[in-house]
Amino acid sequence: MSTTPQQSLYAAREPIFPKRVKGxxxxxxxxxxxxxxxxxxxxxxxxxxxxxxxxxxxxxxxxxxxxxxxxxxxxxxxxxxFVAGLLIMAGLGLFLFTSALxxxxxxxxxxxxxxxxxxxxxxxxxxxxxxxxxxxxxxxxxxxxxxxxxxxxxxxxxxxxxxxxxxxxxxxxxxxxxxxxxxxxxxxxxxxxxxxxxxxxxxxxxxxxxxxxxxxxxxxxxxxTMMDPETLTVAYRDWRGEPRGKKRDANAGDCIDCMACVNVCPAGIDIRDGQQMECITCALCIDACDDIMAKIGKPRGLIDYLALSDQEAESKGKPAKKVWQHMLRLRTVIYTALWALIGIGLVFALFIRSDIEMTVSPVRNPTFVTLSDGTIRNIYDMRLLNKNGEDRTFHLSLVSDEILRIELEGTAERTIIVPANETLLQRVYVSARPSDPAATVDRTDLRLWVEDMTSGERAYKDTIFNGRAAQ
Ligand code: SF4
Ligand code: SF4
Known part of the structure; x- marks a missing residue:
């Protein structure tokens, strides 16, 4: 009986010991x-x-x-x-920096x-x-x-x-x-x-x-997907470094194969093998190699921030583009514009928002009630949010083309005190006498106003009043 040797599908991690580098x-x-x-x-x-x-x-x-x-x-x-907007800005910022750098x-x-x-x-x-x-x-x-x-x-x-x-x-x-x-x-x-x-x-x-x-x-x-041939990333100038080797002769490239770039790499890779998924673009290999180049009297930048287009140009003896040319591209301009647009929108929304938040929900079960004297009454639940650190007193009023009366549940006043940093739910009654037009027609538009009695700050919500014809 023959046995086939089993190959392990598990590869143990090779420990990495990044060397100290200066630069x-x-x-x-x-x-x-x-x-x-x-x-x-x-x-x-x-x-x-x-x-x-x-x-x-x-x-x-x-x-x-x-x-x-x-x-x-x-x-x-x-x-x-606001938080969603900031998250979108963070995402766009990441796209922008990745496409540029x-x-x-x-x-x-x-x-x-x-x-x-x-x-x-x-x-x-x-x-x-x-x-x-x-x-x-x-x-x-x-x-x-x-x-x-x-x-x-x-x-x-x-x-x-x-x-x-x-x-x-x-x-x-x-x-x-x-x-x-x-x-x-x-x-x-x-x-x-x-x-x-x-x-x-x-x-x-x-x-x-x-x-x-x-x-x-x-x-x-x-x-x-965010990168293109113009994206600056860490790369090795192989046309300058190869043939690598410790032996120095007329044909030798600038790379002396000292392994300094590999020894400092926290990802444990050799950038001379080309772009790799593991490379986090930390640029420590640039510092390591620049130090070696200085020691052997060669110009810095054997490993450098380079775009693919620069690598192709330089290997043909042409100059690389300027850094700003890599930064200022249609893609980066679009990302920047979108980022700025959302940012301006958020700042604008921040400055125009009111310190009073108000919602009005008509109670539609039933749509209206008829009182014993024939008065038609609509009921609304109004929520008032006081974003201030102090209690606030609000005055409630109503504006409509027709004659309507307003009352608050539980008080004869038209004022409401909303505690600091609290939301208050207030039931509001709006009514029309039997002979008033609003009592007979299907619907009448109305606007409920609240006004801070100290600061004069105001807010409103539009809603409708249902008359008998709405039945
Ligand atoms: S940039 Fe950083 S992660 Fe990439 S090869 Fe160089 S040292 Fe390693
Ligand atoms: S540090 Fe520079 S010279 Fe040394 S192996 Fe890396 S690329 Fe070659």
């Missing part, structure tokens, strides 16, 4: 990391005075009251179109990249640079290896907990929640959220790293 793009990435992490960790602690009865946290997602506070802007749940989002600002970079930085501080980490990885589990690994995991864990902890501060008053966490009086949902986010940060940033980009994130597969 323009590395410095830029440090700055981006500092700014993005700074914004993330510190934003919940910024205070913003909105007056009494309102939270003084600049950025707050108030789930209990279904509101989002962003500095001076307050968005209520029924104004979700490839996966620049992935390489510089994606949280997965930023936290992985931070975790690698910690790893380097504790275990040493690439060669030391390779040696440690290959060595047996002795006391030194355990000690270094445990220190690294503890620091990673602290970063992961701080990351999860910062997230929950966006959903509650940060100082109060911090005290509640320290005294173990925080709600269980806060602990659960911190736990889940700490675990995912540690696993994704510490252990999975580039595998999240390669196997979990759909963007590397989608990005190709």
């Amino acid at each position: 323009y793009y590395r410095t830029l990435k440090w700055w981006v990391m500092a700014v993005t992490l700074g914004i993330y960790y510190l934003t919940p602690w910024i205070r913003w005075d909105r007056g009494p009865n309102l939270p003084d946290q600049a950025v707050l997602i108030d789930l209990a009251h279904r509101r989002f506070y962003f500095f001076w802007i307050e968005i209520w749940s029924h104004e979700f179109y 490839g996966r620049v989002w992935c390489g510089y600002t994606c949280p997965q990249t930023v936290w992985t970079d931070l975790f690698i930085l910690v790893e380097r501080w504790i275990e040493g640079d690439r060669n030391a980490r390779v040696r440690l990885w290959k060595s047996k589990w002795d006391m030194r290896k355990w000690r270094l690994r445990i220190i690294k995991w503890v620091v990673w864990f602290m970063i992961a907990v701080a990351t999860g902890g910062a997230w929950v501060f966006y959903f509650a008053d940060a100082p109060s929640l911090a005290v509640a966490l320290v005294t173990f009086e925080a709600p269980s949902i806060a602990w659960a959220t911190i736990g889940v986010l700490a675990a995912t940060t540690m696993i994704f940033g510490g252990f999975m790293r580039e595998q999240v980009c390669n196997y979990m994130c759909p963007w590397p597969r989608i990005q190709a």
